[in-house]
Amino acid sequence: MPVIEVTDLRKSYGGRPVVDGVSFAVEEGEIFGVLGPNGAGKTTTVECVEGLRVPDAGRVRVTGLDPVADHEKVARVLGAQLQRSEVQPKLTVREALELYAAFYPAPADWRPLAERLGLVPMLDTRFAKLSGGQKQRLFIALALVGDPRVVVLDELTTGLDPRARRETWQLIEDIRAGGVTVLLVTHFMEEAQRLCDRIAVIDRGRVAALDSPAGLIRRSAGATVISFTPSEPLDDTDLRALPELASVAYRDGRVTLSGTDETVNAVVTLFARARVTAHQLRVTDTTLDDAFLDLTEATA
DSSP states (O other): OOSSEEEEEEETTEEEEEEEEEEEEOOTOEEEEEETTTTTHHHHHHHHTTSSSSSSEEEEEEEEEEOTTTTHHHHHHHEOOOOSOOOOTTTBHHHHHHHHHSSSSOOOOOOHHHTTTTTTGTTTSBBBGGOHHEEEEHHHHHTTTTTSSSEEEEHHHHHOOOOHHHHHHHHHHHHHHTTTTTEEEOHEEEEEEEOSEEEEEEETTTEEEEOOOOHHHHHSOEEEEEEESSSSSSOHHHHTTTTTTTEEEEETTTEEEEEOOOHHHHHHHHHHTTTEEEEEEEOOOHHHHHHHHHHHHHHH
């Protein structure tokens, strides 16, 4: 049984559908990503999973439980870091961990959790004095202190500098390695591509695509771009005969081809056959950014 099941979920505000038939399932041990433009319905969807909002229609289950009807039971198996999280400014990290642990009948021991998340040096530091990265570490700890089977992280790295963001990515991978299933809401493509096993792309309240990052990239209309400066001119006829070729461009002695992986393999063979050296060879693949734009533009 999947850890999270969302079936034909619907939610409207003022008669305007925000979530319009969203369905997906999260398997145990996954890092499952939810991507989408601002206002696509991502946060409303996960708030229904968390039991913070009541769906208008559809079915949501977390470890087989209804997040609304079985809210107390769900709270024992699901931890959450909300899109906007705050702690009373004068609370120390230690006090926050002790307070949140007191909310659960069988919490995790917060001491090794604090050590694992690098919070020990700041246990006596007030929340208001923490850096952005330190606050995010604390929010992760607070989401895990109930010893959940699944944790929801909503735009966890927004506002962090690149170093703090990458450190947080490692923490998320460590969480999964500890046996916790992760539902990750993000708008950072690099983050989703690195962390997620599968991704649901939500646009205008619907699932535009659901696949692995590699699968989403493969279905994108974006091309692989190969650019190089040949040591000797290549025959234009040979270049235009390359398989899966979309375009050829010449500029200042440099050749730029647009195609697929098959085009890359064929042009390398052409170099060898023509005894041409490709100087400053660059191959740029389609990224998750490209796939995301293709998918969301297709539903616009």
